[in-house]
Amino acid sequence: MIKFDNVSVSFTNKKGQIVDAVKNVSFNVNDGEILGIVGTSGAGKSTLLRTVNQLQLPTGGHTIVDGKDIGSLSGKSLAKFRHSIGMIFQQFNLVSTQTVAQNVAFAMEIAGHSKEEIKRRVPELLSLVGLSDRADVYPSTLSGGQKQRVAIARAVANNPKILLCDEATSALDPETTNDVLQLLEVINIKFGITIVLITHEFDVVKKICHRVAVMNKGELVEIGDVFDVFTKPQHEFTKTLLSHTFDLDLPGRLTEDKSKPLVKIIYNGEKAENAIVSNVVKLYDVDVNILHGKIEYINDKPFGILIVQLIGKQDDIYNSLDYLSNNTYRTEVINERD
Amino acid sequence: MNETNYSELLNNLLPAFGETLEMCGIALLLAVVLGTPLGVLSYITSKHSICQNRVVNLIVGFFINVIMSTPFVILLVLLLPFTRFVVGTSIGPEAASVPLGIVAIAFYARLVEGNLHAIDKGVIEASLAMGATWFRIVTNVLLPGAFSGMIRGLTVLAVTLVGYSAMAGIVGGGGVGDLAIRFGYYRYQTDIMIITVLLLIILVQIIQTIGEKASRKVQK
Numbered sequence: 001m002i003k004f005d006n007v008s009v010s011f012t013n014k015k016g017q018i019v020d021a022v023k024n025v026s027f028n029v030n031d032g033e034i035l036g037i038v039g040t041s042g043a044g045k046s047t048l049l050r051t052v053n054q055l056q057l058p059t060g061g062h063t064i065v066d067g068k069d070i071g072s073l074s075g076k077s078l079a080k081f082r083h084s085i086g087m088i089f090q091q092f093n094l095v096s097t098q099t100v101a102q103n104v105a106f107a108m109e110i111a112g113h114s115k116e117e118i119k120r121r122v123p124e125l126l127s128l129v130g131l132s133d134r135a136d137v138y139p140s141t142l143s144g145g146q147k148q149r150v151a152i153a154r155a156v157a158n159n160p161k162i163l164l165c166d167e168a169t170s171a172l173d174p175e176t177t178n179d180v181l182q183l184l185e186v187i188n189i190k191f192g193i194t195i196v197l198i199t200h201e202f203d204v205v206k207k208i209c210h211r212v213a214v215m216n217k218g219e220l221v222e223i224g225d226v227f228d229v230f231t232k233p234q235h236e237f238t239k240t241l242l243s244h245t246f247d248l249d250l251p252g253r254l255t256e257d258k259s260k261p262l263v264k265i266i267y268n269g270e271k272a273e274n275a276i277v278s279n280v281v282k283l284y285d286v287d288v289n290i291l292h293g294k295i296e297y298i299n300d301k302p303f304g305i306l307i308v309q310l311i312g313k314q315d316d317i318y319n320s321l322d323y324l325s326n327n328t329y330r331t332e333v334i335n336e337r338d
Numbered sequence: 339m340n341e342t343n344y345s346e347l348l349n350n351l352l353p354a355f356g357e358t359l360e361m362c363g364i365a366l367l368l369a370v371v372l373g374t375p376l377g378v379l380s381y382i383t384s385k386h387s388i389c390q391n392r393v394v395n396l397i398v399g400f401f402i403n404v405i406m407s408t409p410f411v412i413l414l415v416l417l418l419p420f421t422r423f424v425v426g427t428s429i430g431p432e433a434a435s436v437p438l439g440i441v442a443i444a445f446y447a448r449l450v451e452g453n454l455h456a457i458d459k460g461v462i463e464a465s466l467a468m469g470a471t472w473f474r475i476v477t478n479v480l481l482p483g484a485f486s487g488m489i490r491g492l493t494v495l496a497v498t499l500v501g502y503s504a505m506a507g508i509v510g511g512g513g514v515g516d517l518a519i520r521f522g523y524y525r526y527q528t529d530i531m532i533i534t535v536l537l538l539i540i541l542v543q544i545i546q547t548i549g550e551k552a553s554r555k556v557q558k
Contacts, residue, residue, distance in 0.1 A: 053467055082469030093464035097482035097558050106478065110470045138558045154468075164467075 001066065001162065001194045002029035002052055008060030009047050021047040023218040024061065029196055034188050036209035036226070037198040038241065044218040045198040049164055052196065053085045054078060065162070083111040086155030086193075090167035092147040094139040100150050101126065101135040107157040125153040129183060145176035149183065156187060163187065165197035169204055181208050202242060206230065206298050214238045227298045231268045231329065248292040248307055255335050260309050261317060262291070266330040268303045276327050277308070284320045286312035307334070347530060350517060355537070357431045357512035361438055362499045368439035369446035369495055374488070376402070376443060377450025378476055388462065388472045398447075405444035410502050413437050414509060421509075434503070434511025442499060449491030453484035486557040493549025497542050514538055 009022040022044040029035045037045045050056035051063040054070050063070045065081075073081050094103050101122050108118045126132045129149040139147055148168060155163055165184065169177040185208045188195050199205060205212045205226055212230075213223040216237040222229060233239045248264075255262060267276065277288055288308050295304035310317045324331040376398060382388050383395040405413070414437045421436040422428045457480060465475045481488075504515020514534050522531020 055463060055467060079469040079471065082467060085467070087464065087467040089460055089464060091458075091460050093458070093460040095461055095465075095479055095483070096458075097485070098478075106465075107468050110465075110468050110474060140558065151464075158468075 001031040002196065003064040004028070004048065004051075004061070005064060006061035007048065007051055007058045007063055009044070009051065009056060010059050020218050022051075022058075025215070025218075025220045026061075027213055027220060027223050029194060030211075032188070032192050032194055033210045034185070034195040034197065034208050036205035036212045037196065037215060038200065038202055038205055038212060039198075039215035040200060040241075042217075043215040045215050046166055048215070049166055049196060049198050052162065052164055053082050053087060083158045084160050085162045085164060086158070086160040087164040087166065088148065088151045088155050088168045090170045092139070092144070092151045092171075094147055094150055094154075096139055099136050099138055100131060100142070103139065103150055104153045104157055107154045111158045113158075121157065125157055128156075129153045143176070144172050145179055148172065148176075148180050152180070152183060152187070156191065156193065159191070160193060163193050163195045165195060167199060168197060170199065170201070177204070178207070184208060202230070206296065210299065214241065225299075227268075227301050227303070230296075230298055231266075231303050248294070248305060250292055250307060254291060254309075258335055260311055261321070261333050262335040263308050263310060263321065263324065264330075264332050264334050265306045265308065265324055265328050266304070267306075267328040269301055269329075276324065277306070279327075280320045280323055283323065284312070284316040286310050286316045286320050347521075347533070350521070351514070351534070351537070354512055354514045354517045354534075357506075357516075358500065358503055358514045358541070360431050361435050361503045361506055361511055361513060362496060364432075364435040365438040365442040365499050366492065366496055368435075369442035370492070373443040373446030374450050374481075376447035378454065378480065380447060380451045381454040381480070382472060382476065388466070388475055402444045402447055405441060406448070410437070410441060411505050411508065413441065414505060418509070429510035431506070431511045431513070433509050434506035434513075438499060438502060438506065441502060442495060445498065446491065446495050449495065450484065450488055453487035453491060454480055456487065457483045486553050489549060489553040489556065493546060493553070496545045496549070500538060500542055500545070514541070 004025050004027055007022055007025045008020065010018050010020045013019050025048055037049065039045050047056055051058050051070065052065060054073060057071055065085075068081070070081070095106060098106060104122050104125050105118045108121065113121075123132065123135070126135055129152055131146060131149055131153070134142065134146065139150065142150065163184070168184075169180050172180060181204065184195060184197070187193055197204070197209070209226050211224060212226045214221050214229065214235065214237065221235040222233065222238050229238060230242065233242055250262070265276075277290070280286060281288055287310075289311060291307045291309055293304065293306035295302055297303070310320055312320070321331065321333070380395060380398045380402070383391040383398070408416070414434070417437045417440065418428045421433050424436055425432045427433050461479055461483070462475060465479050470478075501515070503511070503513045504519060506513055507516030507519055514537055518531050518534035518538070521527045522534060
C-alpha cells in the first residue's frame with residue numbers, strides 16, 4: 001500500500017544549519033493494516049508521515065503509494081490523490097467558522113461531490129462517529145474527543161484508502177483516547193482503510209496496531225509485529241521506550257532484603273497460560289510470595305510480568321529458579337547478593 | 339475673536355459632514371474591494387504559505403510600505419496627476435477620495451494580512467491534506483476565519499480615515515476636519531473648533547461602537 005523507499009528529509013533551520021529530520025527510512029505499510037510509528041518527539045515520525053500526502057516532500061528517496069511516486073505529483077493530480085488519503089491531527093484542525101456538518105461536507109465539496117450526495121452522506125458519517133445530534137453546532141462548543149470524532153468523519157468522508165493519524169490522541173484524556181482508538185479500529189475493520197498512526201505512547205500502539213515501527217533521531221530502528229517488538233525489543237532505544245512497562249516499582253525495604261531472592265518473571269504467549277507458579281510450589285519445597293505483577297494483552301496475546309519472593313532452602317530455590325528460567329520467557333533475580 | 343454666526347456655522351457644518359462621510363465612505367469601499375485581495379495576496383505569497391512567491395510578495399510589500407511611510411499630506415500632493423486622471427479633477431471631495439482611498443487600501447491590506455496570520459496553520463494544513471486548492475482555502479477557511487478581525491480592522495481604518503480626511507482641505511475636499519482647521523484654527527474661532535472636534539469625537543465613537551458590535555456578532 002505504502003512503500004517508504006530510502007526516504008530522507010532535511011531542513012535548513014533558522015540558524016542555517018541542516019537538520020536531518022528523517023534519514024534513509026525504508027519500510028512498507030501493508031494493505032488494510034494498522035501500523036503504528038512510535039518514537040520520542042523530534043524523532044521524525046510526523047515528517048515521515050507527511051511525505052505520504054506530500055505535505056512534506058522527501059529530499060531523498062521516494063514515498064510510493066499504490067505504485068505511484070508521490071513526489072512526482074503536483075497540481076490537479078496531487079489534489080485528486082489527496083482526496084483518497086484522510087488525515088487527522090493532534091489539534092483536530094477543524095474549521096472553526098463551519099458547523100460540524102459543514103466541516104464534514106467541506107471535505108466532500110473539495111473532492112467535487114454533488115450537493116445531493118453530500119446531503120445524503122454527511123448524516124451517515126455523523127452517525128458513524130456518534131455525533132448526529134451535534135450536526136449544527138460549531139466546533140468551539142465540542143469536547144476534545146468530539147472534535148476528533150468530527151475530524152475522523154471528515155477524514156473518511158471521501159472513502160479514502162489510507163487514514164493518517166498524527167498524534168491523534170495525544171491531546172485527549174485516557175478514556176476519550178480509548179473511545180477514539182476504538183472508532184479507528186471500527187473504521188479499519190468496516191471499511192478496510194489502511195491506518196498509519198504516529199504516537200509517542202506505546203500504549204496506543206498496544207491497543208490497536210498490528211505492526212509497529214520504532215523511530216529514533218530520524219532513523220527507523222525496528223519494525224515488526226506489535227507483540228514481538230513489545231516482548232522482544234531488539235534495539236536499545238526500543239528497550240528504553242518500553243522500560244516503564246517492565247519496571248514495576250517495589251518499596252525499598254523489599255529490594256534491600258537480600259536474604260530472600262526477589263525474582264522477576266516475564267512470560268508471554270502460550271506459556272503465560274500455564275500454571276508455572278503453582279508448578280514450582282508443587283515440584284519444589286518453596287513458598288512463592290507474589291509481590292507485584294501485571295498482565296497485558298496485545299492483539300489478544302497475553303504478556304505478563306510477576307515479581308515474586310522465593311522462600312525455602314537454598315537447593316530448592318536454585319532448582320525453582322532453574323525451572324522458571326526454562327519455562328518462562330525471562331527470569332531474573334533482581335536483588336542479587338553482593 | 340470674530341463673532342460667531344451660528345446659522346452660518348450650521349450651513350457650513352451639514353455639507354462638511356456630508357463631505358467627510360463621502361470621502362471616508364469611498365475610501366473604505368476601496369479598502370474593502372481592493373485592500374482585502376491585496377492583503378490576501380501578501381499573505382498567501384509569504385514564506386511557507388499556500389502560494390509562496392517571493393517576487394510577488396516583495397512587490398506587494400514594497401507598494402504597501404511606500405504608501406504607509408509617505409506622510410499623507412505629501413501623498414495628497416504627489417498623487418495630484420493620478421487623481422486628475424482618475425476623477426477628471428484635482429479638487430473637491432471626490433478628488434480627495436483618491437489619495438485617501440490609496441492609503442486605505444494599503445493600510446487595510448496590512449490589517450487583513452495580520453488577521454490572516456493569526457489563523458491556525460493546522461487548519462490550513464488540514465485543508466491542504468484534503469486536496470483543497472489555494473482559492474478554496476482563501477474563500478472557505480481564511481476569509482471566514484479572519485472575518486471578525488477584518489471588521490475590527492475596518493473600524494480602526496474608518497477612525498483613522500476620519501482623522502486623515504481633515505487634510506483633504508488642501509485639495510478643497512472639505513469635510514468637518516477641514517472646517518475645524520479653517521474656521522477654528524486659521525480664523526481663531528475657538529468655539530467652532532470645539533464644536534467641530536466634538537462632532538468628530540461623536541462620529542468616531544459611533545464608528546467604534548458599531549464596529550465592535552458587528553465584530554462580536556460574527557465571532558464563532
